[in-house]
Amino acid sequence: MHLSEQKKDAFVTEITPQSEDFSRWYLDVVRRAELADYSPVKGCMVIRPYGYAIWENIQRLLDGRFKATGHVNAYFPLFIPESLLMKEKEHVEGFAPQVAWVTRGGDEELEERLIVRPTSEVIVGTMYAKWVKSWRDLPVLINQWANVVRWEKVTRPFLRTTEFLWQEGHTAHETADEAEEETLKILALYKEFAERELAMPVVDGVKSDSEKFAGASHTFSIEALMGDGRALQAGTSHNLGQNFAKAFEIQFQGRDKTIQHAWTTSWGVSTRLIGALIMTHGDDSGLVLPPAVAPHQVVIVPIPRGNWKETVLPTCEAIRDQLTAIGVRVKLDATEENSPGWKYAEWELRGVPLRLEVGPKDIEKGAVFSARRDTREKASIPMAELQQRVPALLQAIQDNLFARALEFRQTHTSEAATWAEFSAAMEGRPGFVIASWCGSAACETTIKAETQATLRNIPMGSPRVEGRCVKCDGPSTVKAWFAKAY
């Protein structure tokens, strides 16, 4: 008895409790839930099938939204000639330190070095210059799903790896207003996606100049708050103005017959969203997945009693088929190697939103036993009501996860009027701190140096408020959201 208790404890410690070490908890979850594994290449990870299944759901849900807003998919090359990168000054300076180079092909030195794309603005811009001649060619609304490479010094699975997967939208427009409209449309799309599908509340807002994309006119982001109180940039949408159009000569003849530069945008979200998902909803038992993106929304665990393959299993299969028929993603775990208790723990670790247990007792009653991952609430569901109750439960879980995350954010967001309040807030319970800011990069730098906090963004629709900068006490008209960030 004593021995088995010790064993149990030993097993549980395979996942470090969040309170003990959040970073280790995160890495433990990634490994134990088989989302990803380290590869032989420094800084690069292998996304395992279970992790990739989450990404496929994210892709599907986003891609539908892109298509619905008139975008089409295309594919641009992985390699980009050095000379193209050099065309936009700010862009080069921003990305050069992170670029991977190809200098040889086979055993021949290349005439012109190639870079492995860290992002595709320059190659896309080059092509758009060829494709756009008239105002009638606009807008161009293209997205691509791709991998990109950024030579990072410090990497963490999903959050920052040398190679990662993402989507990057690139659009070109006739007017500045249209480009801005597109940038904002995508920002709103990202926010709606994150909140509805990932059940992850985000703050949508504009980045400060020092945090904007290299070469952009201005950048918007969605910012989420992780379970340890640190912020994570979960998506960005850039208005590139005419910067890239000028550098790459994307020109067209306008309605007024004059030659003009197009107005372009770019926007993206990456596999980092999987990291965000883990750190937004996960707990000490492991992953907690929102039903909308969970590879398995329901897991059925049969209770093997007696000749269960004749008595219990057929019912399990019938339930699986019934639920699959109405579009629920179901996993029936009928393996014989492990006990039901083992399966409960394992599928909880993998974040499956809803578990159905089916044993002789349930079959007698014409019901199944259910257990929610988010609240651990258990209930008996009459077999006849499964097709109504399961989707309703999944929706309830989805809603609850969002509500819970939103409440967490609210209780971890404070407002600081003075520097004393600001630094106290940053030293105390981590989270967002809202404060007046004068608009100067110098203040941002000082704030970061002294508290590690960065300006995440200035939320959309923020009213102009006259105030004093929390750092320099100079005149301020905006309130910005600050946090320690990933």
Added chain:
RNA sequence: CGGGGCGUGGCUCAGCCUGGUAGAGCACUCGGUUCGGGACCGAGGGGUCGGAGGUUCGAAUCCUCUCGCCCCGACCA
């Protein structure tokens, strides 16, 4: 890139200080009994100790270099 820590079967780790030729738990394979919150019994398989070099009769253990991972900072989705 700076500071610190760690690399020993798939995983977590002991052994290292005080060199003598590798061990535990879990996982895995086979057989059996089990199964409503990580079951149990029995029998097995698997590592040359991150890599390279050195010291030594002898190195997981000592020395040097190197690679990787983790944490904390500076830079970034």
